[in-house]
Amino acid sequence: MAMPRRRLLVLALLAATSVHAADKPRPWMDTSLSPDKRADLVVAQLTQDEKFRLIRSEFGDNEKGKPQKPAGALGSAGYTPAIERLGIPAVQETDAGLGVRSAGLTGKGSTALPAGLAVAASFDPAIAYAGGAMIGSQARRKGFNGLLAGGVNLVRDPRNGRNFEYAGEDPILAGTIVGNAVKGIQSQHIISTVKHYAINALETGRNTLSADIDETALRESDLLAFELVLDIGQPASVMCSYNRINTVYACEHPWLLNTVLKQDWGYKGYVMSDWGGVHSSAAAANAGLDQESAGNVFDDQVYFDAPLRKDLADGKVPQARIDDMVHRILRSMFASGIIDHPVKAAPIDFNADAVVSRKAAEAGSVLLRNENNLLPLSASVKSVAVIGGHADKGVITGGGSSSVEPPEGNAVPGLEPTDWPGPVRYQPSAPLAAINAQTGGKAKYADGTDIAAAVKLAADSEVAVVFVQQWTAESFDPATMALGGDQDALVAAVAKANPKTIVIIQNNGPVKMPWLSSVDAVLDVWYAGARGGEAIGNLLFGKVAPSGRLPVTWPKDESQLPRPVIVGAGLAGGKPADKVDYNIEGADVGYRWFQKKNLTPLFPFGYGLTYSSFDYSGFKVSQANGEVVADVTVKNTGKLASIDTPQVYVTAPDGAPRRLAGWARVPLQPGQSRTVHIKLNPHALARYQDGWKVAAGSYTFQLGTSATTFAGEAKAAVPAFSVKQ
Ligand code: BGC
DSSP: OOOOHHHHHHHHHHHHHHHHHHHSOOGGGOTTSOHHHHHHHHHTTOOHHHHHHHTBOEEESOOTTSOOOOTTOOSEEEEEOOBGGGTBOOEEEEEOSSSOOSOGGGOSOOOOOOOHHHHHHTTOHHHHHHHHHHHHHHHHHHTOOEEEOOBOOOOOOTTOTTGGGSOOSOHHHHHHHHHHHHHHHHTTSOEEEEEEETTOOOSTTTTTOEEEOOHHHHHTTHHHHHHHHHHHHOOSEEEEOSSEETTEEGGGOHIIIIIIIIIISOOOSEEEEOTTOOOOSHHHHHHTOOBBOSHHHHSSSOTTTHHHHHHHHTTSSOHHHHHHHHHHHHHHHHHHTTTTSOOOOOOOOHHHHHHHHHHHHHHHOEEEEEGGGOOSOOTTOSOEEEESTTTTTOEEOOBSTTOOOOTTOOSSTTOSOOSTTOOOOEESOOHHHHHHHHHTSOEEEEOSSSHHHHHHHHHTSSEEEEEEEOOOBTTOOOSSSSOOTTHHHHHHHHHHHOSSEEEEEEOSSOOOOTTGGGOSEEEEOSSOOTTHHHHHHHHHTTSSOOOOOOSSOBOSSGGGSSSSOOTTOSSSOOOOOSEEETTTTTTOOTHHHHHHTTOOOSBOTTOOBOSSOEEEEEEEEEEETTEEEEEEEEEEOSSSOEEEOOEEEEEOTTOOOOEEEEEOOEEEOTTOEEEEEEEOOGGGTOEESSSEEEOSEEEEEEEESSSSOEEEEEEEEEOOEEOOO
């Protein structure tokens, strides 16, 4: 059928305009220019509406009773549309702390890493990097170019429900591990977002409470972890947290965002809010918030649209600030590579990626106890009782926005809570199957709900392996460190029936173990991830020697904590406190608190056993040109190959509690020895006084096998120097 002339003319004109638009030079696509220059060139082209569209994301999914998914969004936590006329892509953001949460282009399911605490317990930046790169590559194949990944809040309380997403209590360890995870993610040309800035140390009352702390103490603890992540990983974005700090909300905190992050640290990327973390327009923008996240669903109103436009018209916020916000967002899009390397759908090799997860679980599991060298078990063991924890199905994961649906589906569906912060998910990697694979089918299972049946199986078996677990999630903190339900009674009863009892703990952090002295072995696997079962099998039978070290101090009970009670804690929760006083411990978090108070924990930070033994010689510390290094020779004096992690702690002349300054992971065959050269982090020697400064004086360096056990000591005279920002 012939087309009317007028329509033909319109079509021809349209075609001409689009050819024209595509042909227009795009000088910002010149990759030889700096990300800043490229961003400036785009900003100069943007209309005011386009600018205001960039400084807020929308919720990228459907939610009950909430607005529908925006056109073009893949169904995830956040979405900003493309500016097609300029070749600027949409940003599709998904949670990805431990794996890619949303389905995206390739359908449901992605590979879960073990808990962040497990990755930190590896003390191995390469494990962290590999995990980040794996997640980044899955994100890319699913069509996501923004990852809400990089949790580095310090563990200040073992009950914080999100500890499993973080990297422990020490700022230098946590910053190093998460910095490398971020680097791994961004190696795939994906935006990574370090979070939750800052001192979001409890879930109870997280949207309202004020975390009160002296500014210097904050810089020397939680902020140091962030500073190191920025330094190592250069994340494209920083997510400000829900809580207030010294009464001011983090996302409108001028000191936190403008002074510390952007001015003192020179951060050039953009600050995005946590989901529901914005409470103002001009105040937040002027304080340094660059992008409001999913305000259409989570904030009281979308502050960075009409209200901010009005503030601009009223002179409450300058146009230059709006342009800076836009510049920072675009700069990060160029710097991360999401513009030059657009994401596109591609198949994922889940089995290959799961190997990355298994290796992290193996490196990050911590052997806490091994009396009579019960472990490793021999493959010729005659019978194994496997008890509890759904070990016939899989390994548990924590709940909330970091929870990942396995490609094969949840191994134990239907457990409460099935809704937020659930569902409770199990990765389908059954320890029972793994133990059977190691022993040629010598394991039998009792689910542990019938203690008498479990005791009978244990009594009839050569060894008993009991799985206990603690499920926690984003949005609440358990009120106590106790394992829930009958688990303590189950372990005690099994241990009575079989002297060769091994306990496997799956947890968010330290728990109470009233039965500890009655069992021979305890292996902490945290949340063990996509191949947790296989990792547990390999560790129990010595295919791999445990080498993880505690990234947190393990208190005996709550009475040893700076704050024995969390007001309002628990899944049901009560009324939370309006403020939490973190000045009680200040910068002396974790092992430093224990030292200061002269408390003996159940297990110290840095502690972990293995199947071999090590000797140290020649420990010495030297300094030249502001670089302090330790040397030590480590020898494997045992019969099995393993990895040792010598740690160096420093005490400054001011006598403040010691700090971890450096460490090495040293794999050694039996009889083998190696000299390692450990570059110490100068922040461990420094104090914050208008910048990080090391005072001249004599410093004491201790070679630790944990934060409380030492195998050597050296003193070194260190001249005064400033640590470069
Ligand atoms: C969490 C963030 C997460 C965001 C988006 C918030 O509730 O605190 O960690 O990235 O939701 O899902």
